Amino acid sequence: MELRQFLGALRARWVFSTVTFLVGAALTVATVFLMTPQYGSSVKLFVSTPSGGSAEYAASFIVTQRVASYAELATDPSVLQRVVDSLDLDMTREDLEGRVSASVITGTQTIELDVTAETPELAQQIAKAEAEEVVALVEQLERPALKDEEPAIAARIAAEPSISDQPVSPNIPLNLGIGLLISLFVAIVGALLRDLLDRTVKSRQDVEKISGHSVLVTLPYDPQVKKTPLATEVGGSLAEAFRVLRTNLQFADLDAERQAILVSSALPDEGKTLVATNLALTMAQSGRSVLLIDADMRNPNVAELLGLENSVGIVTVLVGRTSIEDATQPHVSGISFMGTGPAPPNPAEVLDTQAMRDLISRVRKEYDAVIIDAPPMLPVADASILMTEVDGALLLVRHGSTTREQLRLAVARIHAVGGRLFGTILNRTPRRSGDADGYGYGYGHGYGYGYAPTPVPEPTSSTRGRRIGRRVKR
Template sequence: MELRDYLRILRRRWMLVLTSTLIVVAAAAAYTFTVTPMYQSTAKLFISSSADGGETVSGAFQGAQFSQQRVTSYADFVKDADLAAVVIDDLDLAMAPSTLRDQVTATVSPETVIIALQAQDESPSQAQAIAQGYASALADQIRAVETPVGETEPLVRPSVTSDATLPTAPVSPQPVRNLALALVLGLLLGVGLAVARELLDTTVKSVDDIRETTDAPLLGAINFDSQIRTEPLVTSLSSHAPRAEAFRVLRTNLQFVDVDATTKVFVVTSALPGEGKTTTSVNLAITLAQAGQKTLLIECDLRRPKAAVALDVDNSVGVTTVLLGKVSFDDALQEHPGTGLAVLASGAVPPNPAELLQSRAMAELLNHAKDRFDTIIIDAPPLLPVTDAALLASQADGAIVVAAHGRTTREQLAQAGERLEQVGAQQVGIVLNMTPARQRSGYGYGYGYGYGYAPTPEKPAGGKRAKQDPA
């Protein structure tokens, strides 16, 4: 991945990064301001050998080397339970030796004979007493260990060179350090989660996703609109509304498909339900009719018809009644008020939709429609659950597949294309639906012209995406 890919991920997943950072910082703050403060006091021991005061320089040097070689071993005495027990008895402490051991550390400065003893405790005075008590007890233990049998003088002379001082400020917690580390850790965690989620996310969100999945061109992108349930039709929007402009872009791009054909028949479908294929087909048909084209919308989703409801036309008469010969094609047509769009509703839901749609009567219905209209939009069921849309696409000029931003996976989109190829149908193009309103670049030339394509749009406010079409 390149730097721009990471920047794109951060721009798309900024909410995840921010949330992760806030959680880590909040946890660090809760720990920092609730944990008991600890105070630390330090005492120092200086280790000298009997030879340090020798009459010759070489004797003093050998004594210093001897002390340096032994001083590290003396520091290890601090972890002895026996030494801790001695300090507990001397200070009359009410704690176990193992507990006291954990509160004391010993460090040796490189190439020196100085042992620094640090003691931590909730009480400043007790931390001072423990550090001083350990220094005295360790000095006594060193003398005892380094005194040869039968001798009274030890080979080394430990002495307390720096008494333990009374600490005035706690050494832990450190709010500034803890919160700074939490901020860095939270950002790293958030970025890591964002990258991982991006790599695991196989949904279609950009032009690149579509190009990697199918050879079909992207005809347009319909931006997300929170008012889609109450105002599903573009006729209820202002002429400059982003969604209305998006359908005009789609209408323009559709004119370049099969330019030599006098009549164009397009099936509008999707991979799965709920991706917005019905609202897309209805609004595309309305937009074509508003441009002066003689347009017919045929509701061929005979399983879950929704187009007639959206257009508020009678659904009792339509495709099924015409195919059964109960009503003529002309008598079944209805006009959507104010747009001039001709509508052929689905009619009664049949028990055998697939058989009706591949019948000779359906072929005759389409031929009759071609003689009457310039453009025919067929609202069809999703491709993957049933075969209806593929059967219709094989009789039409091609299929327009609607993919929902952040919902349709690349695999589902590829499988939808394969279904069309299996019946010899052409995939005219892809419409990316429910794209967020905030877009950066990639498809147009600014406000009012850039709603055709959105490469890396972000989620709508609140992180929720409405269902634009239950079909």
């Protein structure tokens, strides 16, 4: 991983990293200050031979070889159990084992016993009892066969066990430093792992590489859009973003005098409804006649955004209860709007009819631009059906939400029915992201149905025929 990618991952996951570090720091502080202070006591045992002369010189070699064994035996379970019994300690032998250590001072015949306990007095008592038990153990092991002989090796306590009012643990500065460093390490590694394992789309380059089409505009996240979702109401960078999109669409289809554009997304809640609505408003500002159609019969939202009526629309026209003119409502912005009408039980079957194709064909001749807000591509087949009746599609991709596989599958479905993808729109990008163009906004709209990926349908001869028959020079 390059330094740029490393810093980018930390910046993208700064909330996770910060929270992880703060939680680790809080746990460190709580653990350190809630730890019971431990006091220490040490005592030295001198191991030697009581003999003199050459015997003493010879025995010194034996002492040197055995002193390590005596140090190891100092923590033998039997020795520790005798200490527990002699002091009537409120702990088990296993508990005491973690409090006693023995070591040989390098280059000497001295064993040092170190003991920790909750109070200085208890630490000193345990150290004294432990030393006495080791001395007794050495005496037992080195007892000569004959009563009149002196033992070849003896151990004795060099001085009284030490006592101190200063705790040996916890070492607050050291423990805090180590805990904070571990928390920082976990925060950084956790952020990098989350970034590596994250399969969502997070950059313009990702979208273009996976989809094979350019990103026409990136829309930075703006929480104010929930209150004022229409570009004509807020202006500024929001309106400028859609002017950029409008211009890019003109370059996407230079020969077209009239355009029919379908706006969809891979999944719900990626912002397609707001993009379709604002694109229509922006096109109307350029002097073009625009019809905005809400074809999302499962969850219509355009009428609510525009403050218009949705009780009449596509369904009422298709069943012959009203005409196209009567089902089309004017908006103060200058666009015309056609809602879904009453919710049908079978939206896909309603859209896949000759009557629906005739409706789209007629309005295409009457308006400079027809914008269709379609359901998302993956949950249902509605958008794939409508794809054969338009010039091209815009595909919404939500930053940090749409996965690479979902984007790939959505594009594949467009191509499977012979549809044309004008380009993609990366929505809800962080404002500090290098992928943002500095325009617009990001916002999603909820859906009432779930998502379950299904295999990409292969284009049939009938869908090819409908598309070929529809393409006529205008």
